[in-house]
Amino acid sequence: MKTLMMTLFSISLKTRILREWQKANRAQDQEFSERELLTLELISDFGPITEKGLCKIFGISFSSVGDIVKKLTQANLVEADRGRGQPLELTKHGKQRLEQIKEVSAVRFGYLLEGLTEKEQEAFLGIMAKVDKNAEQYVQRLVFDRYTAK
Numbered sequence: 001m002k003t004l005m006m007t008l009f010s011i012s013l014k015t016r017i018l019r020e021w022q023k024a025n026r027a028q029d030q031e032f033s034e035r036e037l038l039t040l041e042l043i044s045d046f047g048p049i050t051e052k053g054l055c056k057i058f059g060i061s062f063s064s065v066g067d068i069v070k071k072l073t074q075a076n077l078v079e080a081d082r083g084r085g086q087p088l089e090l091t092k093h094g095k096q097r098l099e100q101i102k103e104v105s106a107v108r109f110g111y112l113l114e115g116l117t118e119k120e121q122e123a124f125l126g127i128m129a130k131v132d133k134n135a136e137q138y139v140q141r142l143v144f145d146r147y148t149a150k
Contacts (some may be wrong), residue, residue: 011112014112015108015112018108018111019105019108032072032101035058035068036068036071037101039068039069039072040077040078040090040094040097040098040101041098041102042054042057043078043089043090043094044090044095044098046139046144047087047089048088049087050085050088051065051066051069051085052085053144054068054069054088057143072094076093076094077090077091077093077094077097077098078091078094079091
């Protein structure tokens with residue numbers, strides 16, 4: 001298990017290096033900070049989520065989260081017309097832009113899978129689906145205080 005964990009860490013490190021390289025070499029990627037991008041992904045993939053929920057995840061003040069949301073709202077990525085304490089929602093433009101960002105970012109994972117045969121890719125996908133399910137359960141339980149059935 002220790003070897004597996006060290007291998008995962010090594011892969012994670014390399015994907016983070018590739019991410020930094022992408023940011024340095026693609027101007028459109030530098031439009032938003034990592035925290036702003038994560039905010040978009042959280043709204044999209046882990047909704048409903050409020051500014052208070054973002055405070056808990058990031059461990060920052062409400063005003064700092066408000067600044068992030070304000071920037072994303074001004075960029076027409078997050079809905080502006082919502083009441084205080086209401087869940088955040090992406091605009092149509094926000095959904096499209098996030099999809100573009102994800103596609104660009106996903107390229108770095110393609111580098112890691114280039115040498116795999118189609119059969120190996122299928123086997124890997126099956127294993128990663130199980131890992132993703134485990135990660136989802138822990139995120140829901142530990143971060144969002146939500147219980148999901150196994």
